[in-house]
Amino acid sequence: MKSTYQHYLALKSENPRRYARDLATMMAISEAELAHIRIGYDAKPMKKDFVALLQALHTVGETKSIVRNEYAVHEQVGRYDNVKLSNHTGLILNPRALDQRIFMRQWASAFLLKEDTHHGERQSIQIFDTHGDSVLKIYAIEKTNITAWNEIIAQFTLESISNFSVTPVGKTLLNTAFDAEKVEEEWRAMTDVHQFFKLLNNHNITRQQAFASVSNKLASKVENTALSRLLDMIQKDQNEIMIFIGNRGCVQIFTGVVEQFIPKGGWLNIFNADFTMHLMENKITETWITRKPTKEGYVTSLELFAEDGTQIAQLYGQRTEGNLEQQRWRNQIESLLVQDQVA
Template structure:
């Protein structure tokens, strides 16, 4: 038994309720490195053939999929149905498991079968080049375990492959922002997806872009705006879209909000097949943004951490070709009127 694995067991015994990523942080290693030290115990290394892995997941039926970043955890029960793979990937199931996949960021994968106080917990976990989690798929009582076990058997590595992790490159940005040109291009957009190209062309971060344009396009509001919006949506029962991203996956919830609560600075959203946990005390900036499309402006609420990384993004549910939801606009207006940051 290796020393790193012994260290893990000791920490786990002392902190039984801590997540794997928290234990890895205590050990000063990445989460992928922690799973690597568990190989031969409760973990199996999988071939980094992500096309085969994703097609295999599409055959296992229902799973619980988790996409997270350091500040938000997005959980959705569903299946890898309607999987489409190309340069990027998509699992297109609005109001169920809805993913945007970026496999170029993916590096390694593991299958874990861990004994817990609730019984055996099985998962397939994918990590990026830095050893941080991209996504995790956990079995449920409705998962086809025969197909699950076949997938693990087919994708398991016969010989362990050492991890080749690297530091995450600094994002491209410039200190000199041509605000007039950026705003002109922003106002000329006809699709919200064009915004990514705008950021790339100007080599700016989202926050730099927000600060460079007029307040009708991007306006900073109080950090309790997300709690206010979710409480309004819970009452009105209008459908929202909630996006949480890792570096290699975006997971999207679409639907009404059943329950919202704040527990120990954690904003918790609960639905029968969806849950969100968001660290309120890590929200450093909150912005309302408006992006033009062929169907009119689309409004979002965007949350950021102190390091400038995006925590989560919220929209009113909208179908392609339809204007933005009026109830969502009213909820945003209420935030703008009562929660404008100084």
């Protein structure tokens, strides 16, 4: 274990700008396995009482929560208030602040990590799924109540753990024999966007399969530059939008206006006071505009996918449930279709 930790330190020294996720990849292990290697040095394992942990975090005030997948990072400063959890799913429900959807069946391990930076010690609680991939990282920041934070750390950390392991990600077999006409029929009969998950499960298909199988009225494919052009419009128009970025275990949602939109070095970046997004534009291989019916009319989204099928991000116009969709958002989406709709 020590020699592996020394290997990690050497890689970190040689690659000071690389994140733990990158270093783990260089070591041919998962990020959770790297955290496990660091136990006894700058990491401690934590109890798997995830419900109690999230409920306790309301005492610490503001933290920075980072949710990411392979291609996009969503960082939000906020408080763990309005926590609504079961043993399997949950909500952190603070629109325009910390807003998360939790899928706790996927949560498998958690660690406290301490790292020395130019600004002093940086502490974080990091949660991983059964495959060793990051689900959620919660960082103490200047506004965090560090006394309350330390009390939570004392309550939930362990000195060691046994039987730690991760499982490889299995290959998903696609259902190619589904009834496309039935998919369209059920799609058009929806009265709530959340019913779309049931539709996918009923037919055992992916989002992309569903989009490709229905008429253009419901789903239209556009150029992969659409996100950049849309964010530029949104930043200029200052209308509120919603950005969903997630992974197997957590989705984090931003709601608000885009203060700064900066494309740079293949990344699309948003810099707001309490929200930051980084998304790899050159990894977008499919972009879809979708329209899902609700009791208040159609709700329109922009959905982005990578070559491996990962949903990179999903965007909506800000809408309070029970209200019509924002007309400015519809106009912006329509302008993308007019510019470059593809067959």
